[in-house]
Amino acid sequence: MEEISEAVNTAPGVNALQAGVWTRLAKRHGTPLLVLNVRQVRLQYQRLSDALPGVQLYYAVKAFPHPAVITTLAELGCNFDLASSGEVQLMRDARVEAGRCLHTHPIKSDREIRAALAFGCTTFVADNPVEIRKLAQYRNKLNILLRVSFPNPGARCDLSKKFGCAPADVGSLLELAASLKLKVTGMSFHAGSQVPGPEMHVHAINQCIQLLETYREWGKGSLRTLDIGGGFPADYDGQGPDIDDFCKPMREALAGLPTDIRVIAEPGRFLVAAAATALASVIGCAERGGKPWYYLDDGIFGSYNGIVTENARYPLVPLSGEGELRSSVLAGPTCDSFDVLTEDLQLPTLKVGDLVAGLFMGAYTYSTATNFNGLPTARVLVQGLSDLARRKVSGARSR
Ligand SMILES: Cc1ncc(COP(=O)(O)O)c(C=O)c1O
CATH class of the missing domain: 2.40.37.10 (Lyase, Ornithine Decarboxylase; Chain A, domain 1)
Incomplete structure (x- = not known):
């Protein structure tokens, strides 16, 4: 550098x-x-924060995993979305506290789980029974966000093709987690990277609102987080919508959430592409x-x-x-x-x-x-x- x-x-x-x-x-x-x-990174962070008031941002480090981006965003109060022990190491090097980080990879080896736990990460993501069972031995050290799938073939990368459970499977995964004494604290989704419009985010938010209402009493009301993922598009051709306009329908959908639900997002591309x-x-x-x-x-x-x-x-x-x-x-x-x-x-x-x-x-x-x-x-x-x-x-x- x-x-x-x-x-x-x-x-x-x-x-x-x-x-x-x-x-x-x-x-x-x-x-x-x-x-x-990195001035542009600051500007992008400010733009997205303004467009999504009340939503805590976790930068998806994979987009540009560089100390200059991490320290710049850390200074602004941004949190971090990690997916590997290499990204954990970047946090250690930049002296970012583990409390500001989530581990969002839905499928990971036991070695990767232990590296993130040793750093102090306490929130992990799972989307299937094998992964939930894998996490059970660490039940006292972590909590889980259930990743739900919302396929979006219109996105440049449809991240629900590879990850996420069907909305209909949320109930059985919650039951499995309960039987293993694992704490599930919320739901997450990724509506696809570089989406053509906000429609899939809005649909996913509305579906998750229904799921959160259906399972409101589950685990003594432990489902308190909705993670709306990334996907916010970069304006590669100069024809894209302003980020405030892009996020408007999402803000409207999020207004339907119970007030005790914390909303977070994991933007990568939007913060660094430009x-x-x-x-x-x-x-x-x-x-x-x-x-x-x-x-x-x-x-x-x-x-x-x-x-x-x-x-x-x-x-x-x-x-x-x-x-x-x-x-x-x-x-x-x-x-x-x-x-x-x-x-x-x-x-x-x-x-x-x-x-x-x-x-x-x-x-x-x-x-x-x-x-x-x-x-x-x-x-x-x-x-x-x-x-x-x-x-x-x-x-x-x-x-
Ligand atoms: C779990 C997760 N969160 C966030 C992101 C960042 O997405 P984007 O760069 O589209 O904002 C990705 C991208 O692969 C991801 O897999």
């Missing part, structure tokens, strides 16, 4: 000033780079099949793997180039033919050393990049850290 001082604006579209700043950074630090502007810009250099050029091909030093096996795993379409902008625009191919640096970012992007003529910026590259990019072919992943440059966060981040790195 390196910190930079230039003002980097990650709003959509690139003006000459931005292009100049990024070009200087690339020259000084080399590429591939991910320029992370905060990072990827900078890659052209490392090779060829003419193939009547089209120019430009090979970059970052690609599908690096920061851009969301293009394949979640059909992401990041805005791609050349920072230089000459001549008329032509339909061009942008490819990544590995030997795999699969490593192609786009086969049809209108680009000027580029040469080796020219730069291409990827906008909205903060979510599931840094965290999912690989070293396939022995190639390095993008280096992270951080901009906008507070003095306190800067001290904590360097402390975390030296421990």
Whole structure:
């Protein structure tokens, strides 16, 4: 992690000033780079907090598991959603208290459970009998949120395909937990990542309200938490709704909850997507099949793997180039033919050393990049850290 001082604006579209700043950074630090502007993270956190008043936010660390993001959000009072012992370690390094963390992975090994318990996590998620039985031996140390499934094929990642119980199975899972003397404290769902609209969140909230009412007396009234998950969309194409408008129907649905129910959410993408810009250099050029091909030093096996795993379409902008625009191919640096970012992007003529910026590259990019072919992943440059966060981040790195 390196910190930079230039003002980097990650709003959509690139003006000459931005292009100049990024070009200087690339020259000084080399590429591939991910320029992370934590000021944008603060702004996103504020926007979502304002749009969901009364909802406690737990940042889904998996989206951009970096000390600069964690310390920045911790400073603002954000809590954290963890899913592995690696993410637990990030909390330890950043000195985030366990009381601010949930463990939300519905399926985990006993070793992972013990690592989270040793840290001090007390809330875990389960969605099936095997998982509930797995947790029973730790009954005195933890409580459970039951994850309910609300499939959403319209989302970029339908997270109810792999996880969650049917609403109709909630009763039998509660009975099983009671028979094992496990405490269930609420319900959770994930309406899908990068959802097209708030409809599935609203449907899930309404269904959970009914379930919470049906089981109101269960466990002496222990069901007191509703976790509405993540899914809040990043505005990749600049056409998306304002987050306040997006959340309005959810606010209205949440107003139907009994007042003694605590509501929490686990946003990942929305908090970080707009905060990072990827900078890659052209490392090779060829003419193939009547089209120019430009090979970059970052690609599908690096920061851009969301293009394949979640059909992401990041805005791609050349920072230089000459001549008329032509339909061009942008490819990544590995030997795999699969490593192609786009086969049809209108680009000027580029040469080796020219730069291409990827906008909205903060979510599931840094965290999912690989070293396939022995190639390095993008280096992270951080901009906008507070003095306190800067001290904590360097402390975390030296421990
Ligand atoms: C359990 C859980 N919570 C929260 C998130 C974050 O979702 P998003 O990035 O769509 O906000 C995810 C994403 O995979 C998840 O699996």
